[in-house]
Amino acid sequence: MSATDVSQIRNIGIISHIDAGKTTVTERILFYSGETHKMGEVHDGQAVMDWMPQEQERGITITASATSCRWGDYRLNLIDTPGHIDFTIEVERSVRVLDGAVAIFSAVEGVQPQSELVWRQADRYRVPRVCLINKMDRLGADHAHVLDHMAERLGARAVLLQLPMGTETGFSGVIDLIGEEALSFSDQDLGRTVLRGPVPPEYAEAVLGARMRLTEAAADFDDEVMADFLEGRNVGAQALQRALRKGTLGCQIFPVLLGSALRNKGVQPVLDAVCLYLPSPLDLPAMVGRHPGTGQGESFSCDPAQPLRALAFKVMAEEGRRLTYLRVYSGRVKAGATLLNASRDSNERIRHLFRMHAHKREEVAEAVAGDIVAVTGCQFTLTGDTLCDPGHPLLLEGVSVPEPVVSLAVEAKGVQDRAHLLETLEYFQWEDPTFRAHEDQETGQTILTGMGELHLEIIIDRLRREYGVQVKTGRPRVVYREALRREVTRREVFQTLGDKRPEPAELSLRLVPLPRGGGIRTLLPDPAPPVTAELLAAARESLLDACRGGCLTGYSLTDLEVRVLEVPVEPGAPAPSEQALRGAAQRGVVLAAREGAPFLLEPIMRLELETPSEYLGKVLGGLQQKRGRVEGLDRRGELELVKATVPLAEMFGYMTELRSATKGRGSYTMAFQGFEEAPAEVQERYGLR
Known part of the structure; x- marks a missing residue:
């Protein structure tokens, strides 16, 4: 592959809070790019990217799925990530190897807790982002409110590239501020045809003001645009795109588009923005690795002619065999190659290379710098390991793994189950660095530790379905420090x-x-x-x-x-x-x-809760009984938004309690915040007082 071809690769991820529409957007991308010929819907359990039975039944994404498609001259390597806090490692390791991301926000809910968490993960790895405000057709949709949220909660400088035509259920399309044209999406072919026309007269004044603000933001990154802006001249589309790309690559601005993926409106402009504003592998700054023996640093660029350096960012166990996902940063790798795992000082032989389409595979002969592929044959490689040319060993920065906070005791039901339990749990530990399993020496029980109740529930379900191992479970317990x-x-x-x-x-x-x-x-x-x-x-x-x-x-x-x-x-x-x-x-x-003088720390969760106003007093009283600290109240239409911090120990089974208190109308989301000193009764229970 030539440098020209590499410049047309986009390695991107879809990131957001749960239920903001990530998988729905991905399904439209695959359909409009011609990769699939039928749109799968999350609510029908037919989404291509949600291939696990647990995902189809629950309507949520559990594991990050990779796929590849073409948009014009560009090849997109795309990873659809989960939005649930329990599966945050899937986002972490995906963001580590991505060059850019599409961040999706709901036009009604705005910036939600998990949106904030994945945004910070992308900040940590300096991943450029374009944003989509989705669900513009919903009642209560307000893109201006979301832009304010982004500035307030994320500290992000959002640059609006479009204005909506119509509001809420009347949303019919968008006005492109750069090209100054109206875009609507044909209902006859599921939005595949984009109809372009002049800006309707009633929007002319709003477009003028919004384009002026867009030009002002772009002027900070291009002297020619600045000169034209100061002298009052109209700035052309190409000059604006060039300036916006520069600001986006530096993570200083974030272009924002509008749409409704479920109604097939606004997805193609997102793909255009990905190609225009997000980086190719050649746009990234030089990578730095360390020599395993000396620790001395060495920088290198994305060049197929250099020695191979690749990061294993995900491992999957399929019937006891490993499928290892690699991001190739330099050099090239072919089937049959022997590579050095510099993290573990062991050799690995690559048997086959695949370009992944969710769980389906397309075998390829070779992968080069800039590619994301999956390989078979690796026996020792785990998440965060570096694979490289044996003659040029180099260690890349690994993946940051959050600490698990919930544990569960399990026992095998039968003799055959007992024989297979520990072996099967080892497969899950290959796949998921946030999952741990060990045997309690006193009770003989196996203790599973993970990121939350749902995380462990999925593990138990997979034990039964995929491996036929039946277990009895105890109550979830908090993991203290x-x-x-x-x-x-x-x-x-x-x-x-x-x-x-x-x-x-x-x-x-x-x-x-x-x-x-x-x-x-x-x-x-x-x-x-x-x-x-x-x-x-x-x-x-x-x-x-x-x-x-x-x-x-x-x-x-x-x-x-x-x-x-x-x-x-x-x-x-x-x-x-x-x-x-x-x-x-x-x-x-x-x-x-x-x-x-040792003492215990307990995990504290950040909580965002929505409840109708008439139930607010009951909900706040319940939080107070759970040692919760209310940090803010906000009104959103008929709903009250409560921000609080609550010990994880008090949150098991809270959804049932909340539904009972609000007659089924309340909901909440939760994210790990940190550890604080546990109360005296917990300390005494463990003999620390």
Whole structure:
């Protein structure tokens, strides 16, 4: 593939809050591009991208699905991501490898909690975005309100490229402000034909003002446009597009379009905007990787002639075999190639390459820089691993994985189920870094840990349907964290029995509490003979293992800096053995933490709740009983919007309670916010007071 061809690739994702219309938009994109010949609808369970039975039954997206289509001269590699908070890892790993994104907002609800979360994820990886305000045909649709929301909640500078023709149920099309023409979409062929015409006279004044605001935004990124704007000259379409593209690629502005995907209106202009304003792989800044041995950085560009560097961003288990999704950043890969997994220092042999269309595969002979493909044959590769040319090893930045917050105890029903349970759960752990499974040594139960009730419910359902494993489940439980109140210094000596004589190891360490959200930080001294860098790396691994195991309750330690002050060795004595040093590190952390006044932190959720006004008092009273803190009230028509923070421990089964209190008219969405100190009764239950 030539550089010209790579310049016409767009690797994009569809991101938004649940039920904003991501999958519906994707279905229209596939239909209008000619990739499919029939539109699938989410509410009928017929959407191409929602191929899992659980997705079809619930009408939601659970796993990020990749597909590919052509729009004119451009090839779009498209990933449809979930909107539910429980499946946020699917968004995280997709955003990590995407060059651009289409963010969808509901014209009625505006910026919702999960919209805000996925927007921040895209901010973290500096992913340029174009936006679609969807559902313009709904009662209460107000695109101006959504633009205000974007500025207020996201800090985003939104640039409106269109005005609506008609409002709410009368929405009939859009006016393109750059081309100054009216666009409507034929009902005869499901919106496939775009009818272009002059701007209706009644919209002329509004178009003039809106185009002036658009030109003012574009002028910040192009001197010629600025000169024309200041002198009052009309700026041409190409000059505006050039300036808007520059601002969009820098994540300084976000073009906004309007439409109603369900009514087949406004999707083709979104595709045009993707090709015009979002980056090709060649537009991205140079990537930086680290050499596995030295940690030294090296930059490289998207060039098929360079050595291969690819990131594994998703792994799927199909009947025990792995299908690994790769984003190729440089070089090229062919079937039969042997690659180095630089993250795990192991070799992988690629058997087949596929371009994916949801769960269907199209085999290809080769993938080059800029491509997103799936491969078979990888035995050890997991999410976030780097695959590269064995002669030029380089490590890329991995994927940030959020910590799971809900656990569930399960037991196999029969002997055959027991034999297959742990093996099957391992497949799920390949696929999903936010899912954990371990056996409780005291009860013999298997403990599943995930991002929420729905996440674990889907796992249980898949165990039964896909693998025929039947289990009994307990009640979901909150996953707490341990933290320390005070700083502790400790000297630890540990002795192992060697082949001929005891092998002692000694280290001195200090545990320092960090502010909330600080995670775990380890600091090691510089290696000094006979203590090598490899020995210190082994000690670091044990320090982290000890933190994951906690000191008293079995919950992981967090918000803690573990600093190894020294690894003393007598003059002339040999270096301590790795096994002894690991033992000293692990035991040292646990015993030191017990001296640091440990206490429990509980997960706190950010809640957005809608309720009719007449039930507001009852709803607020219920939140108060759940230790909720109301942070804001907003009125939206006949509904009250409540913003609050509530401990996760109080939220199990809340949907049933809310429906009862509001006669079925209330709804809420929830996102993880952070950890706070658990109440005294919880601390006492775990023996920490």
